[in-house]
Amino acid sequence: MNLISPQNRIIFPLDVPTPDEALGLVDLLKDRVGVFKIGLELFTACGPSVVKEVKAKAPGAAVFLDMKFHDIPETVKGAMKRAAGLNVDFVTVHCDEGRGLLKAVTEACAGSPTKALGVTVLTSLSEEDLSEAGVDPKYKNPASLVLHRARLARVAGCAGVVCSGLEASVVRAEFGEDFLIVTPGIRSADDDAGDQKRTTTPYEAILNGADYIVVGRPIRNAPDPVKAAQKISSEIERALKNRKICGNF
Numbered sequence: 001m002n003l004i005s006p007q008n009r010i011i012f013p014l015d016v017p018t019p020d021e022a023l024g025l026v027d028l029l030k031d032r033v034g035v036f037k038i039g040l041e042l043f044t045a046c047g048p049s050v051v052k053e054v055k056a057k058a059p060g061a062a063v064f065l066d067m068k069f070h071d072i073p074e075t076v077k078g079a080m081k082r083a084a085g086l087n088v089d090f091v092t093v094h095c096d097e098g099r100g101l102l103k104a105v106t107e108a109c110a111g112s113p114t115k116a117l118g119v120t121v122l123t124s125l126s127e128e129d130l131s132e133a134g135v136d137p138k139y140k141n142p143a144s145l146v147l148h149r150a151r152l153a154r155v156a157g158c159a160g161v162v163c164s165g166l167e168a169s170v171v172r173a174e175f176g177e178d179f180l181i182v183t184p185g186i187r188s189a190d191d192d193a194g195d196q197k198r199t200t201t202p203y204e205a206i207l208n209g210a211d212y213i214v215v216g217r218p219i220r221n222a223p224d225p226v227k228a229a230q231k232i233s234s235e236i237e238r239a240l241k242n243r244k245i246c247g248n249f
């Protein structure tokens, strides 16, 4: 996994409402990050054409279609086939409906280069939020729920999971290197956490075993987004070196 360069481990979400804004950010950051993430806001506003436009503007970057699918298996299977047809590199599905849905998704991706990632527990959720949502108290520690859902994703054939940097080490320890870990909720000490609750720094997330980190507002709202992305790459590089020295993964 260390073959991926530090900057290519940064996933930048295009969380803006118009193609012009999105493509402006792609132009600015295409030499500083490896993956552009198209999520609910941009895709709802622009539809599939924006995927093509991002690819055309940044042919060297990967594209992550973050739809976080959540419906009955047959419906999601159909949607996943359309997503794979757009030749995106990653697509997400929620894990909390269990194996049937996850299996439908991996079947829909079979034979395409698109990788299905299972969203375990959103990084905007705390232990209290899980209890309020009616999650079984035996999973009240988010790490135990992340692990439970990661097991479902793995058995169903997902390429990896999305979880916070706080849980990356237990996921990595259980599944080894051949399972992708994507970590949002990235914040440095002086960043505003916003709606994110289970946060780690870029350094911690990578040291704990994340393959990729999702960094949105800390780059987008920085006075100089290019500099912010460069700083994060250096942090990733340092974490990768220390990960090796520690003998982790």
Ligand code: C5P
Binding pocket: 013, 015, 037, 039, 066, 121, 122, 123, 124, 162, 184, 185, 186, 194, 196, 214, 215, 216, 217, 218
């Ligand atoms: O860094 P920032 O908080 O701005 O990142 C927000 C982005 O991270 C959004 O695009 C959101 O969809 C994504 N995200 C995610 N999984 C989570 C939490 C956030 O993909 N668990």
